[in-house]
Amino acid sequence: MPLRCFRIPFSTNGERVALAAGHKGLEIEWIDVDPDDRSPVVAASGQPRVPVLEADGMVLFDSPRILEWLEERYPTPALLPADPSRRAEVRTFVDWFNRVWKRLPNELEGQLVDAEPDPTTSVDALSAEMRAAIGLFEALLEGRDYLLWSSTSASLRTRRSTDGSSASTPAVAASLARCRTTSARTARSAPSTSTPARASARTGLPATAAASGFSSS
């Protein structure tokens, strides 16, 4: 049964699915969606957000749920550690990342694109908070190749939002380079970006993103 995924190219949540699929060596048929016309996504899933995965006759949305499903359906190679307590640590960290840390880039985007941005913060304040937070990731990578565990799950889920690291955060930079190697191994072809467009690729990562480790939010 083929895997089909609606996405907006370069969107962070869609890239989680692309990276997980790349890690597991799965083919995905990507359906690129026009951000201003979510009707195909709503028709498929009953809600407007991407990514949406169609697989085994099911429709799944919400990237953490999609990754959990991929892990269960295609357990090897694993995203999560086998040990239950290590597994719980990774899930706890990922939940923190989604609910707490990812608020910063989301609010930053709001400052940049919303007609009436939140007056209680600013691009400068949010940027400074993000730069300071990268130290947390640098510390988590002290003495190990991946965040939390040898599993790649936490790294895949946090990778893009922590990109932009510099010489002052060498462990983060090295970890991102390892992720790039993983995705480059499986993301050889670039998908079409026409809208809506369908393209099959190992991970669907646009070549520029695979090469550079991602760009904008």
Ligand SMILES: N[C@@H](CCC(=O)N[C@@H](CS)C(=O)NCC(=O)O)C(=O)O
């Ligand atoms: N929790 C969801 C969030 C999905 C989400 O916000 N997707 C963005 C693109 S990265 C989107 O479709 N935004 C459009 C909107 O909010 O209407 C996930 O992790 O998949």
